[in-house]
Every structure is written in structure tokens, then in C-alpha cells.
Amino acid sequence: MSAIPPPQEKLDPRVKRTRALIQQAFNELLAEKGFNAISVQDITRQAEINRATFYAHFPDKYALLEYSIRQAFMQALEKRTLSACHYSPDNLKALVVIVCEFLAQANNLCKAGENHFESLVENQVRKQIQELLEFWLEQVRSELDPKTAATAASWVIYGLAQEWSRNKHRSPAEVYAQDILPLVQSNLQLKEDG
Amino acid sequence: MSAIPPPQEKLDPRVKRTRALIQQAFNELLAEKGFNAISVQDITRQAEINRATFYAHFPDKYALLEYSIRQAFMQALEKRTLSACHYSPDNLKALVVIVCEFLAQANNLCKAGENHFESLVENQVRKQIQELLEFWLEQVRSELDPKTAATAASWVIYGLAQEWSRNKHRSPAEVYAQDILPLVQSNLQLKEDG
DNA sequence: TATAATAAACAACTACTGTTGCATATTAAA
DNA sequence: TTTAATATGCAACAGTAGTTGTTTATTATA
Structure with missing residues (x-):
């Protein structure tokens, strides 16, 4: 799985779902506190996914921001x-x-x-x-x-x-x-x- | 003590010494491995100072880089x-x-x-x-x-x-x-x- | 020299990071 | 439907990040 995902082709629905959850959680957290204050834990708590799953999609929160x-x-x-x-x-x-x-x-x-x-x-x-x-x-x-x-x-x-x-x-x-x-x-x- | 120190006026010799040690250690580490791979621990080990002392001078390694x-x-x-x-x-x-x-x-x-x-x-x-x-x-x-x-x-x-x-x-x-x-x-x- | 200020060392603590091995659930394809 | 592939959940790990309270050593000043 690529870290910075390419434009979505035929994507496993689980992957699509997980990335959407991450994105949404990230946006919600960005709205309520600064980027610096957000941890990967915060994101995965908010998205209700496992923290290890996050790292299967993005190397860190900076890569997620770049992608967003x-x-x-x-x-x-x-x-x-x-x-x-x-x-x-x-x-x-x-x-x-x-x-x-x-x-x-x-x-x-x-x-x-x-x-x-x-x-x-x-x-x-x-x-x-x-x-x-x-x-x-x-x-x-x-x-x-x-x-x-x-x-x-x-x-x-x-x-x-x-x-x-x-x-x-x-x-x-x-x-x-x-x-x-x-x-x-x-x-x-x-x-x-x- | 300011985090990003202003141009050196009359500085406590201890402060001067510590900052010089940090700078030198940082440069040595930069020469041997990438910035990403350097931790604050690395710097303070190399400089032979306490880790807490580093934080008394710089908020993090990024601030140190900016200063350098x-x-x-x-x-x-x-x-x-x-x-x-x-x-x-x-x-x-x-x-x-x-x-x-x-x-x-x-x-x-x-x-x-x-x-x-x-x-x-x-x-x-x-x-x-x-x-x-x-x-x-x-x-x-x-x-x-x-x-x-x-x-x-x-x-x-x-x-x-x-x-x-x-x-x-x-x-x-x-x-x-x-x-x-x-x-x-x-x-x-x-x-x-x- | 005596004294007050303060830098540095130390130790301990909470929280987060990034990674791994394994079990479970979901998906796609034969 | 069965099977193979794989995404996710889970738990545990060593290591790092910052912070704090205390003690010791150094410095500047009266």
C-alpha cells in the first residue's frame, strides 16, 4: 500500500472507508485546534480506528496534511x-x-x-x-x-x-x-x- | 531565557558554553546523518549536556535548525x-x-x-x-x-x-x-x- | 568575601511515536 | 461457495518528547 495514495482507482472499500474516516477526523480536529496540537492518537480516536491502521496509510501526520x-x-x-x-x-x-x-x-x-x-x-x-x-x-x-x-x-x-x-x-x-x-x-x- | 536567542550581548558564560556545545554537536550529527534522523537525545548525548538543558534553550530541534x-x-x-x-x-x-x-x-x-x-x-x-x-x-x-x-x-x-x-x-x-x-x-x- | 540570582544536572513522569506479530473480518476471484 | 488475499483490530514493545521539582554549581554584584 502506498503511503501517499495515488488518485483513487478501484479501491478496496475498506481502504476507502478508512481514509474517509481519517480525513473527516482530521478536518474536525483541525477546526477545533491547531495542527501542532493534533497527535496521531487524536486522529485515530476521533476516527474510531486503530492507530496501527493509520500508519498503514500515512507515514505520519505531516504526510496526511500534505495529502489533504x-x-x-x-x-x-x-x-x-x-x-x-x-x-x-x-x-x-x-x-x-x-x-x-x-x-x-x-x-x-x-x-x-x-x-x-x-x-x-x-x-x-x-x-x-x-x-x-x-x-x-x-x-x-x-x-x-x-x-x-x-x-x-x-x-x-x-x-x-x-x-x-x-x-x-x-x-x-x-x-x-x-x-x-x-x-x-x-x-x-x-x-x-x- | 528566550527560546530563539537574540544576537549575543553580554551572555552568561555558562549559556554561551552550552549553546556552543549544542551547536557543535548538532553540526557533527548533521554531517553524519540526516536532520530527520537526529533526535534531541542524540544532540544532548553528543554535547554531553542534560536533555532538560536543551529545552531551556530551544523549544525543539526545529527551532535549533532555524537558529543555525x-x-x-x-x-x-x-x-x-x-x-x-x-x-x-x-x-x-x-x-x-x-x-x-x-x-x-x-x-x-x-x-x-x-x-x-x-x-x-x-x-x-x-x-x-x-x-x-x-x-x-x-x-x-x-x-x-x-x-x-x-x-x-x-x-x-x-x-x-x-x-x-x-x-x-x-x-x-x-x-x-x-x-x-x-x-x-x-x-x-x-x-x-x- | 559574602550573598543573591540563575544555569545546569538529575530523576521521574505522562504521553506519544513508530513498529511488530498475530488473530479476525472483509473482500475479490475462481 | 470456497479459497486466497488483504485490511483491520489488538496488544505489546522500545524509544523519544516535553515537563516538572529539586539539588548543585557557577556567576555577577554588593
Whole structure:
């Protein structure tokens, strides 16, 4: 059994049930206390499964968080069918909005300053941004190689979105995305006659 | 006693000694096994101090790593007297080189894929890049507010340097820094007639 | 030098981690 | 329906994480 489970194909119903129980328990606990304060014991007590069973699915609570975040962010992307799209300024702006809103929501889940929480969110979200950008850039001409441009842009998007999400007096995500769009685009270094 | 100790002022010699022992033990252990594999017990055994004493100085091993990284990166910056400088393209390039070389060195310290290690390094290093850039931007005119420009540029610098440092067949840091300099500068959105 | 402050050592404690071997229950497939 | 595979439950294990109260040793200061 894989530790970070791949997209659910034909899954043993027991596995499906157990993972759902873990996920639900985890979400409930996240809502009531910070990620740091949650132990694997807490999760398995809440889910009413055996602790050893948890370790059969995830190496530790950090892997569970990574998995949850990845799932949630993929869902946010797919809800707006962004993953299947090509590059356009509008799509890029939509991507920024999604990241902003996702991080704002994530900030509500964890008490301030939960270092590991933030780091794991970042890793998972930024990687997916980068993958999407690389996919887009395959179809568009840039001054740079696509890998470098996608890397630069993904870090900028994530970084700015995170700063925005922590700002208490922030403008709407749409407005902010519009504001920083030129900055983000400058990292893609697109050729004008593309 | 503060958990993340401030720059050493007049410090009780016992405190100084203990922290030095912890640091040294930590570095020795990092050299021989990955960060994940190191326990607080390991550190205190190696340093020949009591385990409770460790907790009097650092909340956990992650805080110790943060402290070590911060110290090391600050030293790398100061060695080239960058922190006292103003903005110039040459200084910006030098900063990129420093980050690249620092990350290349850090990658040697930890076995591949040590998730928490990388995250903590990133947090500490990127914050310091951002602080320095904000300091520079106070003296220079930009299209954006300094905070936003510094945020964007700091994420790009860190992100690109990290990708570069993981590339097995990488060009010299100087060359790479020169290549990506325009990209980095585009995030600062400097006014030409500054 | 005498004294007050405090760092470090020590020991004990609760709780959690990650793992293992085995029994039981569920599932899929012949 | 029978059978083989496997997920889960269960119990126990050694090891670690943090914390606490007390004692001892070191330091700074009057």
C-alpha cells in the first residue's frame, strides 16, 4: 500500500472507508485546534480506528496534511476547470485568485505561526502551480526556458498570495490579482508576437 | 531565557558554553546523518549536556535548525558586507550568488527529500532576503510599493536558487546569477530615471 | 568575601511515536 | 461457495518528547 495514495482507482472499500474516516477526523480536529496540537492518537480516536491502521496509510501526520492539501487544492483548480486550459491573461488572473482564496481559507484552519503547517501547504500548493504553468508554457513562446519561467512565476504567485492572505485589511482577491498581474506576467517573459 | 536567542550581548558564560556545545554537536550529527534522523537525545548525548538543558534553550530541534540557518546565512551575507550596502545591479547579482552557494552547501548537509529541513531553511533564508531587499528599496523608486516588490523578488530569488542548487549539471553560480538577473530585476519594477 | 540570582544536572513522569506479530473480518476471484 | 488475499483490530514493545521539582554549581554584584 502506498503511503501517499495515488488518485483513487478501484479501491478496496475498506481502504476507502478508512481514509474517509481519517480525513473527516482530521478536518474536525483541525477546526477545533491547531495542527501542532493534533497527535496521531487524536486522529485515530476521533476516527474510531486503530492507530496501527493509520500508519498503514500515512507515514505520519505531516504526510496526511500534505495529502489533504494537495487534494483540496486540486479540487479548487478543477472546479474552475483551469487544469485543462491553455495560457491566457484571464486564466492567469483566475489562477492567482484561486491561490489567494485557498490560502485565506487555509489560514483560518490553523492558528497563527504554525510553522510546519505553513511549510507543508506551501510545498504542495506551489508545486501544483508550477506544474500548471509549465503545461501552459509548452504552448507559448517565452524568452526563457519554460522550466525557469514556471519556477519563477510559481514562487511569485505563491509568495504574493501568501502575503495578501495574511493582510488583515486586504482588498478583494479579484482586485489584488488584477493589480499584480503585470508583475506575475513579467516572470513569464512572454514574447509579444507569440 | 528566550527560546530563539537574540544576537549575543553580554551572555552568561555558562549559556554561551552550552549553546556552543549544542551547536557543535548538532553540526557533527548533521554531517553524519540526516536532520530527520537526529533526535534531541542524540544532540544532548553528543554535547554531553542534560536533555532538560536543551529545552531551556530551544523549544525543539526545529527551532535549533532555524537558529543555525539564520546565523549561518547572516554570516554569509556579512562576509561580503552586503547588509550595509545600497541597491545596485552588482549587489543584486552578488546576493543571488550568495543564496545559490548557500543552498548548494545546505543541500550537502541533508539527505535528499528531507521535507522539514528544506522548509525551515527556506523560511529563514527567504525572510532575510526580503528584509535586505526592503532596506534597499527604501532608497530607490519603484512602480510598486517596496513591500510588494521585495516580497516578489525574494520569492523568485530563493525559488530559482533552490532549483539551480538541485540541478546536478549546473553552471557556475556567477553565470547563473547573470542569466537570471533581468528576471529578478523585473520584479523590483525600478523606474529607469530613478 | 559574602550573598543573591540563575544555569545546569538529575530523576521521574505522562504521553506519544513508530513498529511488530498475530488473530479476525472483509473482500475479490475462481 | 470456497479459497486466497488483504485490511483491520489488538496488544505489546522500545524509544523519544516535553515537563516538572529539586539539588548543585557557577556567576555577577554588593
